[in-house]
Every structure is written in C-alpha cells, then in structure tokens.
Amino acid sequence: MTFHYQNVYINETATIAGPFEKKGPLSPYFDKTYEEFYFGKKTFEQAESKLLEESVNMVLSKAEKTKSEIDLLIAGDLLNQIVSSGYAASNLQIPFLGIYNACASSVEGLIIASNMIDKNQIKNCICSVSSHNLGAEKQFRYPVEYGGPKPKTATFTTTGGASAYLSYHKSGIRVESATIGTVTDLGIKDAYHMGAVMAPAAARTIYEHLKDTKRKPDYYDLIVTGDLGIYGKEILKDYMKTEYQIDLKNYNDTATMIFDLEKQKDVHAGGSGPACAPLVTYSYLFDLMKKGKLKRVLLVATGALHSTTMVNQKLSIPSIAHAISLEVIE
C-alpha cells in the first residue's frame, strides 16, 4: 500500500543515544549522548521512557513549539505494552496514538503522521521511538547478570530516543511517498538471527515500493534498511536478486553504521531496536542530505513481530517492513 505526499516535511529531529552509541562512529552527529544506562532514573524501563520524553522535548525546542501547539504524538517502543511511550506520553500531555511494529515502528509512525498532515487533518505531529539495550536484554533475552554468550548473528539493541517533528511547513526534509508493508514469515525460528528473519520482509517492501512508484533502485541515492546487521544485509541483497531480480547497489543498513563493528565486538552483527534506524537517519543521513551529498533516500524500517512467549512455543518469527521516501527540498 503506497502513498504519495505533496505537503509533508520533517522540519526538525532530535537524537539522544546511550554509551555504546557514544563510542560509535556517529557519535558527533547525535544531539546528546549519555555515558551510562540510567540517566538519573532507578530502572532501565524508566530510563528508556526518559530518553523518549527528552527527545520529544528537544525536538519541541528545536522547532520552537510548545507542547500545547502539537496536534499529535505517535510513539512506540519494544517494552511490553509500549510503556516507554505510554509513560512519556503521560508526562508530555499531547494527544497520543501508541503503535507497535517492533523496530519498524519508527517508519510506521512517520507514515500515519504523513497521511494526516498531507490532507490537513492535523497541522503537525511528533513521531518518537525508543529502545534501551539493558531493558531489552532484561525483557527478551537472558537475565543481564547471566552474560550468556551469543552467536555472531545476534544484534545489539541500541539505547536511544529519537523524535521527528513533522508539519506541512516547507523546511528540512520532504516526505515524498511511503509504503506500508505486509507481514512476511519464511519459517525462521532463531531469535538470534533477526537479520535472516527480517530480510525477506525488507525485500518485499522495497519491491512493492519500486513497483507501485514505477521506479528503479537507482532512483534513490541510498536505500537504507534498519536493522538487518552484517549478515542480514547480505541476505537481503541475495534475496532481492534471486526473488525479485533486483540488484541493490546504493544500499546500506543502519545496524552496520551506528557501531564500529571492527572495534566494538560486543555488538556482534550490529545495532537493533526501534531507535537504531532513526538515530542514524535523523542525525548522520539527514546531515548528508542537507549538505547535498544525498538527495533521495528510501528508509526501510524492519521489525520482528515475535515475543518470548511465541518463541518459547516454537513458532516461527513473522516480520514486517515499512518504507518512506525522503527528499532534499529543491
């Protein structure tokens, strides 16, 4: 399902990242980084919610808006019942829609907002996501204390809060079109190989987007997925070729960009979590776009729609990807 927009712009963004991202190559591009995992809060969940809320307040400040001038907040995260978003929304006091498509939530939010702004149903919107490495470890994987070894294909949940301020006011980056994805499940059950789980969903959405817009991949200066990791990225390229006869060249994956995979061995196959793709896009990629080094970018956020419950029941892991086309204003 593809939409074309005439009047939607991401005017401002805010990116706040945690200690591992601070040590990564994109550190200078983030608006703010933290040295540790608590940010003055007592628990990982409350810390994550603070990140999301802080990124909203930061984007408000950049856009020179007060909370009461914002029509809508759309937010999502990985915590059960998306409490990072819910508790932040409670403090923020902006009309709120909670969303969940795992790590595809960032683009899901941008699409819902863009549809409403393009038709003048709302005048502006803040779209936010968050993730927290230790919050995710606690909820999804081993107990943190355990420190069990992981396979190389595992990804490392990024710690961050990322917000975008969208309106019909012409400034920043234009949202040109978007494609809502369909859930894809090729039967993979390995929660430590999310790149393999999500690559087919990403491929399908890229294919649908190119088909619906009658474009070739080289229409875009960059097609960027988030977050497949180093193995998933190769799987995606192979799968695009064999399944759809499409050769991806100007392609990258945010999981492999946010960390230095040579030096930061702890992150295994790269970054993940809803915050990873927007942390990279809203900071580093938007900087390249504003400098004219990239004009057209297709951001494809990918999400694995599993839970520990369903993985323990030996079900395979469904995944989804949503795509959004971003352009430098002429």
Add this chain to the structure above:
Amino acid sequence: MTFHYQNVYINETATIAGPFEKKGPLSPYFDKTYEEFYFGKKTFEQAESKLLEESVNMVLSKAEKTKSEIDLLIAGDLLNQIVSSGYAASNLQIPFLGIYNACASSVEGLIIASNMIDKNQIKNCICSVSSHNLGAEKQFRYPVEYGGPKPKTATFTTTGGASAYLSYHKSGIRVESATIGTVTDLGIKDAYHMGAVMAPAAARTIYEHLKDTKRKPDYYDLIVTGDLGIYGKEILKDYMKTEYQIDLKNYNDTATMIFDLEKQKDVHAGGSGPACAPLVTYSYLFDLMKKGKLKRVLLVATGALHSTTMVNQKLSIPSIAHAISLEVIE
C-alpha cells in the same frame, strides 16, 4: 484532537466471543461463540490470535471481499508485542499497521482508518482487536492455577475477536467524527481498580469531544464507555459533574452490558480487554442502531497503559480514551 468525516462507513462487522460471553445477555447478538478457551489451538496466545484472524475472515466474507481487495489491516491486542495481531496479520497477508493503546486500541484503529478513508488515501480497511481471559490472566495477574481471590473492583478480561470493515461505500453505520485522547494519570496504582484509573481519561475525552464539536451530551442517544465496570461508571458520572459540570444521562458502559453481573459473579465489576467495547458495539448496539432505536452513539474506548513491570516498580497507571461518533445513515 477532533476530526470530522464526510465519507466513512462501517459497512460490516464480525464478533466472535468466548464461553463467559456466551453465557451473558448479549450472546444472541454475537456472530459466533465458543464453549471453551482453546478453539483447537494448543496455547491461550495462539487461541487468541485465531479469534482475531477468524473475525477478519468473517468480516471479509460478510463484505464479500477477498483479502487481496483489502488495502489495510489495523490491529492491536494486550499480549506482549501484540503477538495476537502480528501472527494473525502474518496469516492474513494484508498490509498491516500494529497499534497499542490497551483497551482503547479498538477506537484508535477506527480513527486511523477513518482518517485515511475520508481523504481517499485508502479505499477500505479492516480494524481488529482481540483479548483472551486466560491469556491475560497468565500475562498480567496471578498464575491461572493460583486462583487468588480478587477485589470486587477487578474486571474480567473478555475473550473475543472483533473486526470492522470500513470503506467510503455508503452502507451500515456512518463514522461522523472522532477525538484522539491525551494520557491522563491521577496517581492511582491499583491494578485491580482499572475503572478508577480510566474514568478520568474517559471524562476528559468526552469533555474534549463535546467542546470541539460544540455539542451537549444529549446530542447523542447514547454515550458508551468501554470498559470502566460498575464502579468506574459511577466514578465517571461523578467526575464529569464535579470536574466538567456535565451531567451524563444517556450513558452506559460496555463492561456492565456484556455480562449479567447479578448471575455471573466471577466477572466482578464487569468485562474488560480490547475486545469488550467492540463486541458490545458491533453486535448489540449496531443492532439497536439499525432498528432505529439509537441514532447517534458516541463510543469512548478506554485503555490503561500499564505493564506488570511498571506496576511492580510502584508507578501509577496512566490511561487514555479515544472517542468515535457513530450515526445511522439517514
């Protein structure tokens, strides 16, 4: 944030309910009911996902549409990572947006869909929610085996799947307007008194809706919340009077309608879960509307945005309510 629509209709609905709802007073109005909790599946979570999927297939059949003719599926549920929705979406193969506003998810979905349909961005949409009593007990409360006694203010999660087919084709019930709510938290920490938690959010959204539309409560033949329960319902009426000087008369709550609270003592203060409000609305209330006994109904779905993690951290429980105005076609 209030929207007005010109061209949105709920053409068809499907309601499937579980064993307790089957024994309740609205049983004859449901499209299908089950005698037990598994529906041929091995776990509660898979059973819940089946209910959601089955309700989608049923509404497709009523609307005489195939899956490939549907532009969008919007769904949500209470399970961690909304897996009931995600796994159903995987089987259904319809472009998918996952949402989460707890028991307010049903109306959240209707609003996102209505905004897109009204401006012709999509031609149709299926909005679905589900809940499962034992799935919810397992996840949120005591272990099922424990059978710990609960206070009278506790509600009983309904078991059901409910779907609505919306399009711009004029038939069924018209979606006239809608109001997105703002998260409200008056500091209540008692997860066994969700009526008290959610009543202020419901009151606030009703107030905002009436203010934005310049209407009085008696514009509606019925204002119906879901799900506050018998105590929350009284709190709402009191709170509307003291906080907003509004006297609610044509008012009811779906939590108190789906069960016979005199005979079905197990359900304590009434029904809850994302399925409760649409199970009542799409079956019994739509029947009354189609018979001309109700012309204008304001459905206000209420959600408690907590998690066991946050309740265990002694945080208070934020809540939200979204409202949608439904009308009989002239």
